[in-house]
Amino acid sequence: MLNYQRIEEIQIGAKQQSAIYNLLKDAFGAYPHDRIYANQLPSFRFLVWDKNTLIGHMAVEYRTINIGQETAKVFGIADLCVDKNYQHKNIATTLLQQLEELGQKSFIDFILLIAPDHGVYEKNGFQLVDNPCRWLMINNHQTFGVGNRKIEDCLLVKQIGSTSWPAGLVDLLGHIF
Numbered sequence: 001m002l003n004y005q006r007i008e009e010i011q012i013g014a015k016q017q018s019a020i021y022n023l024l025k026d027a028f029g030a031y032p033h034d035r036i037y038a039n040q041l042p043s044f045r046f047l048v049w050d051k052n053t054l055i056g057h058m059a060v061e062y063r064t065i066n067i068g069q070e071t072a073k074v075f076g077i078a079d080l081c082v083d084k085n086y087q088h089k090n091i092a093t094t095l096l097q098q099l100e101e102l103g104q105k106s107f108i109d110f111i112l113l114i115a116p117d118h119g120v121y122e123k124n125g126f127q128l129v130d131n132p133c134r135w136l137m138i139n140n141h142q143t144f145g146v147g148n149r150k151i152e153d154c155l156l157v158k159q160i161g162s163t164s165w166p167a168g169l170v171d172l173l174g175h176i177f
Ligand SMILES: CC(C)(COP(=O)(O)OP(=O)(O)OC[C@H]1O[C@@H](n2cnc3c(N)ncnc32)[C@H](O)[C@@H]1OP(=O)(O)O)[C@@H](O)C(=O)NCCC(=O)NCCS
Pocket: 027, 028, 079, 080, 081, 082, 083, 086, 087, 088, 089, 090, 091, 092, 093, 094, 114, 115, 116, 117, 118, 119, 120, 121, 123
């Protein structure tokens, strides 16, 4: 039986760190070699274990962003992945559902992410939107500017609260998820 765990980033120890690193490396190949995040530490993660083996992962950042003239509380998803031997068993879907439940309890307005492949997200009710975006550009622990453009075919959102997704500039008030 699989064990779904949610863990605050500050509680992650050496064993979990090494398991996360190995899963991210297998899933994303070109992942940074010295850490378990691309740009910045997330707020918390979901981990899926088969006994002592980590087979699923999703990082989440809790953040406020600005959309048009509206301020919104969001969960930003990063690095959703499932071990090859466990894919197509609804594990990613379960993680997205668990995050949605948490978002409802936590009065989150939207869950969002940036991804070129939409399959699993569209299956779970996320919608592709084409607002222009502004974000802090980070590479290898260095800030090198502010991005200001549409992120074509990649910005996916799911409404959690009562507010519909607004039109206008999405100011991420930080790095991209
Ligand atoms: C994407 C990923 C997390 C999905 O995990 P999963 O546990 O297999 O997903 P689920 O079983 O919940 O849902 C799978 C469904 O999502 C859709 N789907 C998943 N990946 C897809 C893709 N690349 N293209 C199109 N549809 C896709 C399909 O509808 C699929 O249905 P099926 O199982 O009947 O074929 C997994 O394939 C993975 O880790 N991929 C490598 C890392 C990655 O690309 N992560 C996404 C980063 S944004």
